[in-house]
Every structure is written in structure tokens, then in C-alpha cells.
Amino acid sequence: MLKAFIQKKLETYVKLYFAKHPEVKLIVVTGSVGKTSAKLAIATILSEKFRVRAHSGNHNSFLSAPLAILGIEYPKNIRNIFEWLAVFRSAKERIKAPSDIDFIVQELGSDRVGQVPHFGTYLKPDIAVVTAVSAEHMEYFQTIDAVAKEELSVSDYSELTFINREDIDGKYAEYITSPDIQTYGTTVSAEYNFLIYDYSAKDGYSGTMSILELKKPFKVNIKLIGEHSLRPVVAASAIGAKFGMTQGEIISGIENIKAVPGRMNLLNGVDKTVIIDDTYNSSPLAAQSAIRELYKLDAPMKVAVLGSMNELGVTSRAEHEELGKMCDPNQLLWVVTVGKEANDYLAPAAKSRGCQVKSFSSAIEAGGFVNSVVEPGMAILFKGSQGDIYLEEAVKIILSDPRDESRLVRQSEKWKQIKNKFFSKF
Numbered sequence: 001m002l003k004a005f006i007q008k009k010l011e012t013y014v015k016l017y018f019a020k021h022p023e024v025k026l027i028v029v030t031g032s033v034g035k036t037s038a039k040l041a042i043a044t045i046l047s048e049k050f051r052v053r054a055h056s057g058n059h060n061s062f063l064s065a066p067l068a069i070l071g072i073e074y075p076k077n078i079r080n081i082f083e084w085l086a087v088f089r090s091a092k093e094r095i096k097a098p099s100d101i102d103f104i105v106q107e108l109g110s111d112r113v114g115q116v117p118h119f120g121t122y123l124k125p126d127i128a129v130v131t132a133v134s135a136e137h138m139e140y141f142q143t144i145d146a147v148a149k150e151e152l153s154v155s156d157y158s159e160l161t162f163i164n165r166e167d168i169d170g171k172y173a174e175y176i177t178s179p180d181i182q183t184y185g186t187t188v189s190a191e192y193n194f195l196i197y198d199y200s201a202k203d204g205y206s207g208t209m210s211i212l213e214l215k216k217p218f219k220v221n222i223k224l225i226g227e228h229s230l231r232p233v234v235a236a237s238a239i240g241a242k243f244g245m246t247q248g249e250i251i252s253g254i255e256n257i258k259a260v261p262g263r264m265n266l267l268n269g270v271d272k273t274v275i276i277d278d279t280y281n282s283s284p285l286a287a288q289s290a291i292r293e294l295y296k297l298d299a300p301m302k303v304a305v306l307g308s309m310n311e312l313g314v315t316s317r318a319e320h321e322e323l324g325k326m327c328d329p330n331q332l333l334w335v336v337t338v339g340k341e342a343n344d345y346l347a348p349a350a351k352s353r354g355c356q357v358k359s360f361s362s363a364i365e366a367g368g369f370v371n372s373v374v375e376p377g378m379a380i381l382f383k384g385s386q387g388d389i390y391l392e393e394a395v396k397i398i399l400s401d402p403r404d405e406s407r408l409v410r411q412s413e414k415w416k417q418i419k420n421k422f423f424s425k426f
Contacts, residue, residue, distance in 0.1 A: 002081070003063070005179040006063065006084055007062050007063055007066075009088060010063065010066035010070075010087075011066055011121070011122040012122075013066065013091040013092070013094075013095065014069055014094055014122055015122050016068065017069070017091075017094060018071060018124070020095050020096075021099040023025075023099065023102075023127045024101060024102065024103070024104060025102065025103045025104070025127075026103075026106065026124070026126055027046075027104070027105045027106070027125065027126065027128075027129070027239060028105075028106050028107070028119070028123065028124045028128045028137055028158065029088060029106070029107045029108070029129045029131060030108045030109075030110070030116055030128065030129075030130055030131070030151050030154050030349040031129070031130050031131045031133070031151055031164070032131070032133045032134040032135070032136040032147060032151060032285065032340060033131060033134060033135055033136070033166075033167075033281075033285055033286045034090050034131040034132055034167075034228070034231075034232060034286075035058065035107040035109070035131055035285050036057075036058045036238070036260055036263070037108045037229065037263055038107075038129055038131050038231075038235060039052065039105050039106070040056070040128070040260060041105075041233050041235070041257050042105045042232075042236040042239055042252055043105045043139030044236070044256050044257050045236040045237060045239070045240045045245070045249075045250060045257070046102075046103050046239070046240060046243070046245075047253070047256075048240075048249045048250070048252050048253040049244075049249050050101075050102040050243070051100065051101045051102045051103070051192060052101060052102065052103045052104075052105060053069075053101045053103070053104045053105070054104070054105040054157055058107060060106075060107040060108055060109030062118070064076070065078065065106060065108060065109075065119070067087070068106055069073070069104055069251075070090075070091055070094050071094065071107050072087055072090045072091060072094065075087060079222050087282055094341060107336035110137075110150050110151070111136075111140060111311070112137070113140065113150060114361035115150070116150050116153050116154055116182060117150075117153045117290065117381070119157075120153070120154070120156060120157030123157065124157060124159075125154070125158040125159065126158075126159050126160070127159065127160050127161070127239055128155060128158035128243065129160065129161070129162045129164075129235050129239075130151050130162070130163050130168060131164050131167065131231075131232065132136050132151075132164055132168060133147055133148045133151055133152070133167070133168045133172060133314055134147070134283055134284055134286075135147070135283060135284050135285070135315055135319055136283055137311045137313065137315030137418065138310065138312045138313035138315045139311060139313065139314075140313070141313075142314070148168075148169075148172040148175055149175045152168075152172060152175045152176050153175075153241060155176050155178040155180075155181060156177055156178060158178070160181075160182065160242075161176075161178060161181050162181075162182055162192075162235050162238060162239070163182070163183050163184070164183075164184060164185060164231055164235070165183040165184060165185035165187065165189055165190035165193075166185040166186060166187060166190070167228070167231070167285060170192070170373075171346045177342070181294070182238070182256035184231060184234040184238055185231055185234065186230050186231060186234070190234070191212060191319045192210065192234055192235070192237070192238040192325050193209075193210050193231065193234060194207050194209050194211065194230050194231075194234045195208050195210070195217075196227070196230075197208050198295065199291075199296070199299075200202050201225055201274065201296075201297055203223065204220070204221060204222050204224050204225065205221065205222045206218070206220075207219070207220065207222075207239055209234070209250075211237055211238055211241045212238075212241070213241040214247050215248075218247050218251070218400075219256075220251055220254055221255075222254060222257070222303025223255075223257075223258075224257070224259055225264050225266060225276070225293055226264040226287040226289060226290065226293045227258070227293070228285075228286070228388070229264050229393060230261075233254060236253070236254075236257075237250050240253065243268070253319075258288075260280070261277075261280070261407055261408060261409045262275060262277060262278065262279045262280030262281075262392060262409030262410075263280050263416075265277040265407065266279075266291070267395070267407065268399070268401065268404070269374070269378075269380060269399060269400055269418070270371070270374055270398055270399070271375070271376045271378070272297060272372050272376050273374055273375075273376070273377065273378045273380055273396060274297065274378070274380070275379075275380070275382065275398060275399070276290065276293065276294060276297075276380070276381045276382065276383075277382055277392070277395050277407075277408065278290045278381065278382060278383045279384050279391040279395060279408070280386070280409045280425050281384075281385050281386050282307060282308075282384050282385045282389075283309055284309060284312075284319045284322065284323065286383075287306065287309060287383050288323065288326060290325055290381055290382075290383045291304060291323075291326050291327070291381065295328070295331050297379045299377055299378060299379035300375070300377050300378070301333045301375050302331055302333060302377070302379045302380070302381070302391050303332065303333055303335075303336065303373070303376045303379070303380045303381070304330050304334075304335050304380075304381045304383070305338065305370060305380065305381060305382045305383070305384070305391060305394060306328060306335065306336070306337055306338070306342055306383055307342055307383065307385055307391050308320070308337075308339030308340060308341035308346075308384070309341065309342075309385055310341075310385040310386070310387050310389070312341075316341050316345070317341075317345045318329075320341050320342060320344075320345035320349070320419075321345050321346065321348075321349040322349075323349075324345065324346040324347065324348065324352075324353070325344055325349050325350075325352075325353060327349075327353055327355045327410075328348035328353065328355075329353055329354040329355045332355055332356075332380075333356065333375075334356050334357070334373060335347070335356065335357045335358075335394040336357075336358050336359075336360070336366050336368045336369060336370060336384060337350075337357065337359045337360070337366075338359075338361070338362065338365075338384060338389055338391065338394070339359050339361075339384075339385075339388065339389050342359070343359040343360075343361075347359045361397070362392055362423060362426045363389060363390050363391045363393045363394040363424060364394065364397070364423060364426070366391070366394045367393065367394030367396065367397035367398060368397060370397070370398060371397050371398055374398070382394055388422060390410065390419050390423075392408040392409050392411075393419065393423070395408060396408065
């Protein structure tokens with residue numbers, strides 16, 4: 001009852017804020033994967049010309065999203081009514097004060113049917129971005145069609161929606177009712193696109209960006225790894241152009257985009273190994289993309305450390321087996337699995353392909369094993385979920401410089417306490 005009351009109050013404050021400050025533009029990002037990366041890419045490019053508010057974390061729920069929009073910190077104790085009263089006072093002050101921003105970039109999350117549509121009861125975005133439609137929270141959604149309906153519903157209440165052409169199947173167009181749709185991606189089939197000419201793990205991608213408003217394609221270098229990491233940059237560039245940014249301003253913004261912790265970050269490992277740190281979370285689409293990027297690296301030996309993909313419901317077995325079948329014994333010296341689902345389903349599928357497989361219950365055990373088989377120049381992918389996997393703790397064991405621990409995901413004191421409690425069971 002209290003939560004419902006707080007949620008309603010926060011939503012009312014957001015509506016009042018935009019009523020008082022109609023000049024502030026709202027960009028929202030939803031999708032099965034890649035929301036935070038897209039949000040931060042958009043914020044980075046827009047910041048070249050405008051004042052932008054975008055929370056650095058993934059505050060995208062019914063309570064945290066309104067607070068991120070208003071620029072108010074989430075209470076440390078959400079059960080303390082006095083902390084919420086302080087939040088309400090801050091919200092009122094924010095509404096009354098002169099606007100200090102031009103844009104708000106906000107991600108919208110969903111783990112139940114109807115959550116993305118609900119955001120439309122109090123938000124009227126100028127632009128929405130849908131990053132992907134893939135398996136997520138399948139214990140509740142059951143089917144990919146249900147996921148597609150949920151994520152694409154953002155177009156019903158947004159002025160304009162950008163759709164990822166590569167990671168959203170065209171058959172889901174039937175769920176889009178708004179005519180104000182444009183596409184972005186890394187092929188010519190997208191209206192806004194980046195076409196790759198060259199790539200190296202050190203320098204990233206070189207290619208040409210095509211933005212309708214800028215008339216002619218222009219050359220740009222994007223210092224990220226993973227082709228799926230490029231698509232948010234295209235969306236961000238398109239949004240910048242929509243609001244009058246020049247080619248030079250967009251290029252300058254692109255140069256400032258960096259990989260988000262735990263999302264396709266390149267780190268230096270022991271014995272001159274290369275680590276792909278993709279430990280923030282895992283889903284079938286993201287894990288498949290990460291493995292493809294590992295295969296592209298020029299390394300004498302490669303290891304894939306793969307944690308269970310959580311919240312897949314009845315699709316879990318099939319999705320883990322499919323990922324296991326992607327494991328190529330000609331590419332991988334070892335496949336290391338962590339967690340029950342990965343051990344039960346992914347590992348046997350990888351073994352059936354002829355891969356050398358080792359399975360563990362905890363990330364720390366897996367990290368110790370990888371450390372024991374490290375060879376100079378090896379490339380190691382760590383791809384895992386948040387809950388009960390925490391592969392960033394395996395990465396720590398392989399890091400060349402312990403100071404790089406600060407570049408890993410979930411390193412706050414709060415998260416360290418959660419993980420210490422979890423790992424104490426092993």
C-alpha cells in the first residue's frame with residue numbers, strides 16, 4: 001500500500017515537472033538488452049551542445065525511474081517514510097526551481113507485462129529508442145512475442161521512435177501502431193547506419209556514418225568492441241542530428257563515448273592476456289554477440305567463461321543449449337561454465353561440439369581455474385549474469401593490475417556486502 005502511494009506521488013511530481021518546464025526534452029530508452037549503454041551514448045553526444053541529465057546506473061523501475069528523471073537520489077532505506085518525505089520535498093523544490101537542463105535521457109525497464117505501457121500514463125517522450133527484442137524475464141513473459149509487444153509499446157506514447165533494425169525482427173512491426181518510426185543499425189537496411197570498413201581490438205571500428213539530416217555520410221572512428229556496441233552510437237548520433245547538432249559536434253561526442261563497466265570492456269590480464277569484461281548481465285542475444293566478438297580477436301588461444309543466463313523461465317534449457325552449440329572447439333581452448341543452468345545445459349552442449357569444458361558453482365572457483373591455465377597472449381571472455389553469478393569476481397583474479405578492479409561492475413560497498421554473503425556459502 002505504501003509503495004503504491006509513493007509511486008503515485010512520484011509520477012505526479014514528474015508530470016508537474018514537465019508541465020512547469022515544457023522546454024525540457026525527454027528521451028527514453030527501452031529494450032531487452034543494451035538500455036544503459038544506449039542511454040549513456042545518447043547523453044554523451046547530446047552533452048556536446050546541451051545540458052543533459054542521465055543517471056549513470058540502471059534506475060529504470062517504477063520507483064527509481066521518476067527519481068532519476070527528477071535528478072533526486074534514491075533513498076538508502078526505502079522503508080523509512082521520513083526519507084520519502086525528504087524526497088517529496090526535494091521534488092517540489094525541483095519543480096519550482098528554474099530549469100538547469102535541456103534534456104533528460106532515461107531508461108525504462110520491464111520485468112512484467114504492462115510495465116512499459118504504464119510509463120506512458122505520465123511520460124510523453126519526445127523520442128523513444130528500442131534497443132532490442134530478445135528473451136528476458138521469460139518466467140513472466142513466456143513468449144518472445146509478448147516481449148516484443150511490451151518493449152514496442154513505448155511507440156504508442158512517444159512523438160518519434162527509433163527501432164534497432166538488426167536486433168528487432170521485422171515481423172514485430174505488426175505491434176507498432178504509430179507511423180512515426182525510424183530505424184538505426186549497422187547495415188544499409190537501416191535509415192540511420194554505420195558501415196564498418198575496418199576493425200581492431202586496439203583502435204575499435206572505422207567506417208562511415210549516414211545520418212539523414214546531415215545529407216552526406218561522414219567518416220568516424222568508434223573506440224568500442226562488439227558490433228552490437230555500435231548501434232547505440234548510431235541512435236545517439238541520429239538523435240543529436242534531430243536536435244540540430246552539427247557533424248563536428250556529433251563526431252566530438254562519439255570520440256568521448258566509452259564502454260560502460262561490465263559491458264564489453266577490454267582489460268589487461270596476467271601474462272599479457274586480453275580480457276573481455278562483459279559481466280554486467282547476460283541474455284541469449286548479448287551472450288551470442290560476445291562470443292562472436294571473442295572469435296574475432298587475433299589471439300593464439302581463447303577461453304570463454306560463461307555464467308548462467310537468469311530469468312529465462314521455460315526457455316532456459318533451450319537458450320543455454322543454443323549458446324553451448326556456438327562454442328567452437330577450433331576457436332576455444334576451454335569453455336568454463338558457472339552456475340546451475342550453464343552447468344546443466346550449456347556445458348553438455350559445448351562438450352557435444354568437442355569443446356574442452358570445466359564447470360564450477362562459483363565465479364571465484366572459475367577464476368582460479370582460468371588463472372591456472374593462462375597462456376601468454378590468451379584472450380578470455382567473461383560473460384555472466386548479475387544474480388548469483390557475479391563473474392566480475394573471476395575477472396579480479398586474472399587482472400594484471402589490481403587497480404583495474406575499479407573499472408569492474410558492482411564494486412560499491414553495498415554490492416561487496418551482498419557478494420560476500422553469497423560467496424560465503426561455497
